Every structure is written in C-alpha cells, then in structure tokens.
Amino acid sequence: MLIVKYMFQPHGDERGQLIALEEYKDIPFQIKRVYYMYETGEGVRRGFHAHKKLKQILICVHGSCKIHLDNGEEQKEVILEKPYEGLYIDNNMWREMYDFSPDAVLMVLASEVYDESDYIRNYDEFLKFVKNK
Numbered sequence: 001m002l003i004v005k006y007m008f009q010p011h012g013d014e015r016g017q018l019i020a021l022e023e024y025k026d027i028p029f030q031i032k033r034v035y036y037m038y039e040t041g042e043g044v045r046r047g048f049h050a051h052k053k054l055k056q057i058l059i060c061v062h063g064s065c066k067i068h069l070d071n072g073e074e075q076k077e078v079i080l081e082k083p084y085e086g087l088y089i090d091n092n093m094w095r096e097m098y099d100f101s102p103d104a105v106l107m108v109l110a111s112e113v114y115d116e117s118d119y120i121r122n123y124d125e126f127l128k129f130v131k132n133k
Helices: 123-131
Strands: 005-006 011-012 018-019 035-039 044-050 056-062 063-071 075-080 085-089 094-098 105-110
Touching: 044 123, 056 075, 063 085, 075 085
Parallel strands: none
Antiparallel strands: 005 085, 011 018, 035 105, 044 094, 056 085, 056 105, 063 075, 063 094
C-alpha cells in the first residue's frame, strides 16, 4: 500500500508561520469541498467508510490524530501531528480516524462535493467492491 504524505512549505518570520495550498500545485486535484473536525471526544473513532470516486488530503492543523487505512489487502496506521503535512487518501480506501488529542482539528480537502452515493459505509461491501475492481 502506497502511503503518500505531503510536506507543505511553511513561509514565516518572527510574526509566525503561513501555509498556502493551491490545487494542482500543492494538492493533486481540484478542491471542491473543505471541512474540518474538532472537539472529537476521547475514544471516539470517525470515518468507517471508503469512497468510490472522491480523493482527499487530511491535515491535522492543530493537535494530533491517527488514521487507519485499509485497501482490502493491506492495513496501515498513520499519525498526523504537524500542520505542514498532509495525508493523501485515494478512492477505494477504507479509512478510520481515531486517537484525537483534545485540541485536534482535522481539516479535509476533497476532490468532490458531498455525494452520499459515492460512500461505501459497510466494510464487507467495501471488500466486495475492491475485489471486483
């Protein structure tokens, strides 16, 4: 399983740091949706789905969290804890986000607008879907 972490270029001086992200330059797709999660309770796991078409970049802009990835053959765990790194998640990849620090803010850049028909929310259906690819 290929895990791609992007290291974004910070720009800063004595005033602080700034990260600028541009589609097709820093992000490998057109950004059609941005959302973020925060105040995730202790012990809470999020996600539990895959997408048929959508691609994402996850950035923990504050705090830390872990991402469980599963392509139907391999599983990996990735820690996000730096605001200048992003995790690319391709379509056909099961994901779960967990172990959020109390101050975690996880931002997601998505290649598509929300479309419920793009989601695979049942793990057994996901395994059937990727085996038929």
